[in-house]
Amino acid sequence: MEARRRARFDARRSRNELPRKLVVEFIGTFIFVFAIGEALANAGRFAPLAIGSALMVMVFAGGHISGGHYNPAVSTAALVRGKLPGDEFLPYIFAQVAGAILAALVFLGVEDEAVAGEFAGAGTMLVVEFLFTFALCWVVLHTATSVGTEGNSFYGLAIGFTVMVGAYAVGALSGGAFNPAVAVGASIMGFFSWGDIWIYLFATLLGGAVAALAFLYVNPAETPPPRQAVPEP
Numbered sequence: 001m002e003a004r005r006r007a008r009f010d011a012r013r014s015r016n017e018l019p020r021k022l023v024v025e026f027i028g029t030f031i032f033v034f035a036i037g038e039a040l041a042n043a044g045r046f047a048p049l050a051i052g053s054a055l056m057v058m059v060f061a062g063g064h065i066s067g068g069h070y071n072p073a074v075s076t077a078a079l080v081r082g083k084l085p086g087d088e089f090l091p092y093i094f095a096q097v098a099g100a101i102l103a104a105l106v107f108l109g110v111e112d113e114a115v116a117g118e119f120a121g122a123g124t125m126l127v128v129e130f131l132f133t134f135a136l137c138w139v140v141l142h143t144a145t146s147v148g149t150e151g152n153s154f155y156g157l158a159i160g161f162t163v164m165v166g167a168y169a170v171g172a173l174s175g176g177a178f179n180p181a182v183a184v185g186a187s188i189m190g191f192f193s194w195g196d197i198w199i200y201l202f203a204t205l206l207g208g209a210v211a212a213l214a215f216l217y218v219n220p221a222e223t224p225p226p227r228q229a230v231p232e233p
Helices: 002-042 044-066 072-081 086-110 122-144 155-174 180-189 194-218
Strands: none
Touching: 002 044, 002 086, 002 180, 044 155, 072 086, 072 122, 072 180, 072 194, 086 180, 122 155, 122 194, 180 194
16 A cells, blocks of 8 residues: 555656656757757867767756756657656657757757758668667666666766767768757758658667667666556545
8 A cells, every 4th residue: 555655656746747857858958959050050070079068068957857868769768768757758759849949940040041961871871870879878878877877977978978979970971960859950950951851760769769678688677667557546
């Protein structure tokens, strides 16, 4: 009986905290995507450094409230890993995409529309976007959700540097989105072609899900128990 009351209390607390989490996800994604646009427009070869740093500071700022996802692929990984309740998944995605869209519109209000980059073929883009989204989510899960690294103070650095490495490594091949919300925002800003949006959505969401499955395989002790419905009082 006590366990059931505790479960009901935790479920109600999670519902009450959700609006605050969504505000953090919206603000963090907005600032991250706006920073991406301005860095691509003005920072030249240093754009990946600015982009990785922007993600790092946003993760440190909001990680203790929402987990600091700012990325539907990361939310997918957290869902599969068992660290994001199923009823919070779609609200997280909505907040992230909304933040990205608003950031893109603000960018267009202060900058000229960008010219879409010329990237590699669809096959190459699918591979590199999958690989580095996998890498990003793999790092997020191990540094920010693992029992073995619980309470560390470096997770934001690790996550930000992963995006920076990916942007430097394959940005010329695919644009280096590793994030469906970023892909939507960059397409609105003009950096990406809308004809390639399916590549970013498919490769990044798949990368997040596969990273979570790989995480659970190498960390079997962290596999979440089956969720049970909690009857309302």
